[in-house]
Each structure stands twice: as structure tokens, then as C-alpha cells.
Amino acid sequence: MLINLSDVLSEQHKPVEATVPFEMEAIKLKSGSFPIISKEPVHLVVTHVKDKEVQIQADSKVGIKIPCDRCAEDVREEFVLDFVKHVDLNVSDADLREDLDESNFIVGYHLDVDKLLFNEILIGWPTKVLCSEDCKGICSVCGQNLNQGTCDCEDTGADPRMSVVRDLFKNFKEV
Structure with a gap:
């Protein structure tokens, strides 16, 4: 106009x-x-x-x-x-x-x-747009929206040197 x-x-x-x-x-x-x-x-x-x-x-x-x-x-x-x-x-x-x-x-x-x-x-364009402050994002492996549910993918993004600690947490979920 x-x-x-x-x-x-x-x-x-x-x-x-x-x-x-x-x-x-x-x-x-x-x-x-x-x-x-x-x-x-x-x-x-x-x-x-x-x-x-x-x-x-x-x-x-x-x-x-x-x-x-x-x-x-x-x-x-x-x-x-x-x-x-x-x-x-x-x-x-x-x-x-x-x-x-x-x-x-x-x-x-x-x-x-x-x-x-x-x-x-x-x-005025925002630098970061979030649907909510506690948005969980998407799974980097399968693309599942983690706000709508979980996925069965193993987190492969962790440092392999921490595998012993990760195994401890898998064995003792109550910890």
C-alpha cells in the first residue's frame, strides 16, 4: 500500500x-x-x-x-x-x-x-521461539516430538567414556 x-x-x-x-x-x-x-x-x-x-x-x-x-x-x-x-x-x-x-x-x-x-x-522478531518454557524438543534419532510422548531410541549422543556411568543408571533405575 x-x-x-x-x-x-x-x-x-x-x-x-x-x-x-x-x-x-x-x-x-x-x-x-x-x-x-x-x-x-x-x-x-x-x-x-x-x-x-x-x-x-x-x-x-x-x-x-x-x-x-x-x-x-x-x-x-x-x-x-x-x-x-x-x-x-x-x-x-x-x-x-x-x-x-x-x-x-x-x-x-x-x-x-x-x-x-x-x-x-x-x-521485533524474537531470537528464540518456544511453544512452552519446558518444551522437550524432538528426538535426534527418530524425530519423535518428546512433548507428545517418549521414544525407545537409545541416546547415542552421550560421550562413550561415560558408558560405565550410564550402565549404572540403567541397572539401578531407583537411584
Whole structure:
């Protein structure tokens, strides 16, 4: 969705306020495609600051289905998007000051809402997604989801030098 910013950047500097639909259906990253399962319309307010500097306020809420990092079951992650961006359209991305945000979501006099929201979702993307804190993961031998049941595989990942200790525990389960 593109929003025309010519009213904000013209001599009158009229703010642009709009509520637009969230159009993305999935978040596509190098690690995969993650479907968006719930979304709210995006409320945007773009105001003039000075010269060719604008301030963008946006808020929305998005639910994305991401697999658990341990067992690969789908987990619903909520992203509450409520942010303010300060953008100077005169400055190239290479010359940006620290207090200004990058502006790859503004092309000419148009604001690309999808690109703006994608950047914010990417910033808030969790480093680790778990279905629960006590998720047991999957068996490295047979692939059984250990949250749903146990498997009969012998743990071959242990250090072979510890086989004597492992045999002790097998013989004396009560210990």
C-alpha cells in the first residue's frame, strides 16, 4: 500500500492521517516464509517537522505463525506495532545521523506501508521461539516430538567414556 506524501511535503505542510488495511499475507525471510494469521488495520499519521523532514507515527497489531525452535510445532507470536519514525528525505542512507531512521520505505513522494511494517516486524522478531518454557524438543534419532510422548531410541549422543556411568543408571533405575 502506497500513501502519497505530497500534502505533507508541499508548502501547506498538511499532515496525512490514514487508516489502511494491512496487506501482507506472509513474512518472507531467508529462513522461510511465515504466514500472518491475524492483522489489524494500520493507523498512520505523517506530519512535517522541518524542511524535508517528516515524522511517521503508526500502530497496528499482527499475529504470525512461527515454528518452535525445539519441537517445530507452530506458535502464534503477537507483534504490537506502535512506533514513531523521524525521516529526513534530503539525506542519503549513507549520511544518516544517529537520531534519524533509515528511509528505504519512502520512494519519491510515496510511503510504502508494507515495507515500513516489514522493517518494524523484523526489528521485533524474537531470537528464540518456544511453544512452552519446558518444551522437550524432538528426538535426534527418530524425530519423535518428546512433548507428545517418549521414544525407545537409545541416546547415542552421550560421550562413550561415560558408558560405565550410564550402565549404572540403567541397572539401578531407583537411584
